[in-house]
Amino acid sequence: MMGFPRDRVKFNVGGKIFETTATTLAVAGKKSFFGAMFDENWNLQSDAAITEHFIDRNPNYFGVLLDLLRTRELYIPPKIDKKFLYREAEYYGVLDHVKSAECDTFDGNRLCLAKSKTGLSAGDGKFTPAIRAGPNGWCCVSQDSVAHVYDWMLEEHPTINLDYRKVNDVCWVDSENIVVSSDEKLVNGGMGLFRASTGELRSTSNEHGIGVWDQVTGKQIDFLSYYTYGNASRLQWLHGTNCLMATSFHPRDGNCCISLLDFRKNTMIMSWSDVRDRVKKPYITDQTKFRDVIPIEESYSICVVDENARLGSIDLRSTTDASVEWKETTRDNTNSSFFRGNNNCYPKLVFHEGQLFSSMKDRISVYCGSDWVLTSEVRQSHGGWICDFSIGGDRLFALHGDEDIFDVWETPHPPIK
Template identity: 65%
Template sequence: MKSQKDRVKLNVGGKFFETTATTLAGAGRNSFFGAMFDENWNLHSNAANTEHFIDRDPDYFAVLLNLLRTGELYIPPNIDKKHLYREAEYYGILDHVRSAKWGPFDGNRLRLAGSITGPTIREPTAIRASPNSCCCVVYGRIVKVYNWMLEEQPTITCDYCWVNDVSWVDSENIVISSNVKLGSGGMGLFSASTGELRYKFQVTDERKGYTPGALSFSSDYKLFSSCKSTSNKHVIGVWDQVTGKQMDFLPYSSNSNAIRLQWLHGTNCLMVASCCCINLLDFRKNAVVLSWSYDRDRVNKPYVVDPTKFRDVIAIEESNSICVVDLDERLGFMDLRSTTDASVEWRETPRGKKHSSLWAGNKLCSPKLAFHEGQLFSSRDDIISVYCGSNWLPISELRQSQGGPIYDFSIGGDRLFALHVREDVFDVWETPRP
């Protein structure tokens, strides 16, 4: 960017400010101030010689201008934080506020930033983080959405449909799968900011008798959903997430519903994991290319997996491995490149302690997994453990004194959200600046 020394005069709500073009250019091309510059980042002549009036609060503008000048965010006691964030959003510099407030995501340095109490009408069933650090929480037939400032947005209501899964397409759109068809297919794309149903995913006539479940997306704008037919057959449905049109259905070997779908960018395959088997589906070949299953009667394995205790699965492409967790809260690792039934290298929990199933209300609080920025996360009871390194050694634990056992957690942007069951709250964890 070309350095600018030109002074710029601003009248914000009747209060005068004087700054430089260099300072305003630091806000970025897509900011409120980006229109003052040409394609070469030169200040327009009329912008340099004109006093610009901005009909906004000058006190909040002063805080944001100092942020652009110094890169540091100081919020005086008389400034309301949420209103400041809204002003930053208006000027298009909310990312500057976020980077000044928190450092890069680091599971070893996460700190509890706050807790949000949800409705008491029904126990929560899932939480999902968005790419820009927003989140949504499923409560039976409704989905509560929270923006970056953790303000509640219009509720997404699926009428009489029980929500099976929810996933963010991007920071503005959410896909929901439900038990009863949303007119045609059981899945819909909703606006995160308004709760409006934008369109329904189409399903061919011969496939109307399925129930959609777990969701996932690929890098080429495909939507995947695990589907169970009325005849108890399991297939993966594929849709174009831009048009909503159905593209394919591919059967896979399983005796139970999928607990996780994950698109693997390195192999262009979809991992489909249930409580008893793991499949890799290649839609270019329209076939299952790899499959792992577990036989209780097989004695040549170091540990025979009980399918009823297989609770979550995640592929870690960086290390060519698949991590699994059972109800005893043990982590197991498999080789992602294996072409046959692979043995599982099981590891004890950090405390060396096993637990039986933990119930909170009517919900089974099973261990959950996540992988983010080279770190592995695993929940158990009211703790989220963080692992790192080639041997996945524990480096820290996240624990909140209130809320009870963790039912689900999710990572997105620069935040981790942990959903509790007993008190209908979710925690927000953030990384402070160094």
């Protein structure tokens, strides 16, 4: 189709004329601003006599984005404001193209610090802050009774405020919606589904347990009572088995209980407690406390980390006599008392795209391979100890405990040879 007159397209953007082709505009995709102008074969839907399409937007930003579609490379002139360029890219529906041009597919071994966000509200310090990455590169930071939502440009959106009720946890349902849970009732319930961009409350659950929402309607369609599964403090979805893993941590005695749930039948298909493991393994004393637990479906296992950042695994296929197999690490294990004095910045775990990530002090370690070999570390001098981190939208977000700051790490494109 390239080279024929019908392939040429002319735009008048804010008084400046641009000429391009349908072939170039097709790079933007059907869901973009330009996709609405063409039929399924990328032929102009308008009358052939109309040769110019007027767009009442800034031509300087349009030119940068048009060159991106032409070359697949992003060049931002010195006089162009990045924040406004991102806004224009969102308007034209090509923000994903900008993201792809700025950073490569996520790889924990090639991460570089992209930006930092400061000036968060410190709160009253009673509860440990947490950070959750969204699937679109947004993030949500919970502190005390509020949840701060930041978009891909790290611009803050309206705050989700629970009116002095403690935020227990937050979870991204999709790119548009966030579930916020509390130990106390929110208006009519203990969990609320909020719109991420506006902070609007869409629905609530008035029971204590695990709510199930329809992503399209935002309505609660099911509910799992806690009386069977215990007081779950962390929920994680297992895509391969369509099951939900509920983990309960007990701070006083350090015990940990893990349940695997089939929510379609409202039944528990696996239950594990480290109390049994401590009876069978006497060297695991009461001083050893699990601080995080994640499922790794690729190896049919559950990965755990203790206060000293020591890694262990539990076989998912062993539902009765499973024990923890601890990994001997060569790194410096810090005594647990170190963490207690630093805003409860305990080790955390994340598994992403075949790589295992574990935080300790001011660094995040990356493990690869079937034996989880330490391959690299992410570390930044400012901000102090890392109290939480999360990965989503090809980004790693690290929340520091000593200062009101979080870092954003991305994978740069390899240099052109």
